[in-house]
Amino acid sequence: MYQTGTRLRDIRSNYHRTLKEMESSVLMALRNFRVYHKLSPPYSVLLEKKSKDGKRDETLLFESGAIAVLNADETEQVMKNYLKAMDAYGCLGVLPITIGDETLLYLVVVTNSSSIGKIGDAEIFRITNTNFISLRNCLQEDDKISEIRKLLNSGTFYFSWSPASSIQFDLSLCAQKATKATDTDNRFFWNRALHVLPKRYGVDVDNWLIKVMCGGVEMRTVYAANRSAKACLISRLSCERAGTRFNVRGVNDDGHVANFVETEQVIYLDDKISSLVQVRGSVPLFWEQPGFQMGSHKIRMSRGYEASAPAFDRHLNQLKELYGNQTLINLLGSKEGEHMLSQQYINHHRASPHHEDIPMESFDYHSECRGGNLKNLDKLKRRILPRLLQFSFFGCDGSRIDLNQSGTGRTNCVDCLDRTNSVQSIIGLELVAKQLEYLDITSKQLVSRFQELYKQMWINNGDHISRIYAGTGALGGGRSKASDAARSASRTVQNNFLDSSKQEAIDILLLGSTLRGDITDKARALLTPTSLHGTHTK
Known part of the structure; x- marks a missing residue:
């Protein structure tokens, strides 16, 4: 028994050593x-x-x-x-x-x-x-x-x-x-x-030159009989209105929103591909949080109703052009600023010409899932899954396209981080079985294996996006309350002391530096973050 265990450890050790050597050789070739x-x-x-x-x-x-x-x-x-x-x-x-x-x-x-x-x-x-x-x-x-x-x-x-x-x-x-x-x-x-x-x-x-993407990439290999499948989760952060948590919020005049992320749950098996896309993004209105202390959410609208409507409609138009049909999943709460922002979002949606063909589901995540009671998410699933299943997913076999995804779910909370990632992961885990069925993987054991892998990948995905936007890993996701408290405190330090320099770095990387330095500095001193990023264009 001891010898068998030793042999298994040796095999695993050799396997990981081989992987490292392969990676090293690829890097040297590159x-x-x-x-x-x-x-x-x-x-x-x-x-x-x-x-x-x-x-x-x-x-x-x-x-x-x-x-x-x-x-x-x-x-x-x-x-x-x-x-x-x-x-x-x-x-x-x-x-x-x-x-x-x-x-x-x-x-x-x-x-x-x-x-x-x-x-x-x-x-x-x-x-x-x-x-x-x-x-x-x-x-x-x-x-x-x-x-x-x-x-x-x-x-x-x-x-x-x-x-x-x-x-x-x-x-x-x-x-x-x-x-x-x-x-x-x-x-x-x-x-x-x-x-x-x-x-x-x-x-x-x-x-x-290489082309660089910002976001998160998770990848796992799953062996199915004599074949190997590649399970991936790829999150792409848009650079059209990029920035840090308290510097960039809401929408700009072009209809681009802060923290807009396209997340693709994609599986490769031989010549077959199965892909499911979801999106997230800040509430598409003009709003900001000018004062930020730990646990405080002092949200205020920076433009009135009439001034916000064109950008709101422009954003929904863009979503339809890029992704097809939409379902809006609003996870904002009922306390203080969140309630006000949520009500504004709902009112704009009701008055929008898109109201008839883009439904909105509002779900107070914090209230419904108080104390980590995620079972109540079943209520939300029952309301959104039928339409998301109608949208289907993309499936192809070589050059033959068998399925097209006809729409996406667009999820938001305040930051589009923790709550949003939780709900998107539930949608992804519900639909992964359908994706596997298309790939002819129906074994309960294998389906369960993929679901477990994707569960962890979604947790990691939340960390990737949170680090970019908030400066720390995600909260929740099965972590302890002590861990969440530490990360919340870390976010506050990040927001207060480090975000402005990170924001400037993002701006220079994306836009180059077209103004003379002293003029840029004076402009930054005079303009609010909302004004500065209000006309962030392609």
Whole structure:
């Protein structure tokens, strides 16, 4: 018996060692970028990307604010003047940032990452470290650069890598959209601003630069007889109205809402794919929480009813265009500010031209599930599941599309974090059996295995989204009251002391820095967070 146990431990140990070795070899193969610099005037930087056989094809030369593509012969002629600076796994592009009266350019590269897993030939990576190379040889790093690097290194940014011979996997597209679209979904393309300058100089950005998504990726392999299925949960945070919890709330004039997240529960088995999409987002009205102490929710409407209606309708129009039919799931409570916000949401919905074809289900989560009594969620399930089942999910077998998802559930609470994730997880766990049935997986044991895995993945998903928006992991989800209290206190510290610098980092990453530094600083001092982010456009 002892020998059998020892053998099993050895097998598991060897298996995990093999996995680590495989991941290491993939990372080494991916690490085919090298950065060189020339310190003598004029200062310049060379970016080299080696081909599969290790040969040098082309390089990018960055000098005096311009970018040139050098062929192998041209590179050979100038290379003797350059020193190696670092190796990298990928390049995000060139970040322009205004400091004082001048605009500085930084080449941003990924210097460390961890593999999440594979989908077909594509490997998904989480960024764990980046480096910013000044294209002006500025030795002293500005605080803004430090904050942007901290943001990118936070473990919430991802990219995919596929062999050159394979079809490239686009993390910004859910499975259903990927069968119909070849263009990246710009809502989830977080480093788009960093592609602008290289494009302007004729650089083939698809060959040289990676596209980065912000959110969360969970992946598990499940063995079914002699086949292996890949169970994934992918959350994509929109960058159209991005920001931290108390800096960005509600809607803007374009109909984009704060903390808008598309979450895809997708299973891959051989050539078959089964995908279910849900969305979450802030209440699509103009509102804010100007005062925030621990446990306080001082919500106030920042625009009147008439001024909010166009943006509200614009948001629902966008949802219908992007996802089809909708069901609104409103989890706001009946206490103080939440009740007022919920009533405003309900009133706008009743008066909206979308009232007839977009139903709303309001459910006071805190009141109904007081003391962790989640059994009362059965009431909500009975009300929303029939319509969500009508929407179905996406299913394809190779190039043959068998099922299309015709609509989504749009869930919200105040922050669209803990309560929202809880309800979305229940919807996902209810429908995973249907997804598996499409994949011809009907064994009770296997279905139960998938449900257990997805239960944990949904908990992790809540943590990913909460870290981005609130700065800490999610509350609830089976954790202790002491753990929740600690995280709640941590959120308060985060909101009071750290959010403003993180918000500025997000703005610069997404928009670049187009204003002179002193003007930007004065504008930030004069404008409220609502005003500043009210016209956040694509």
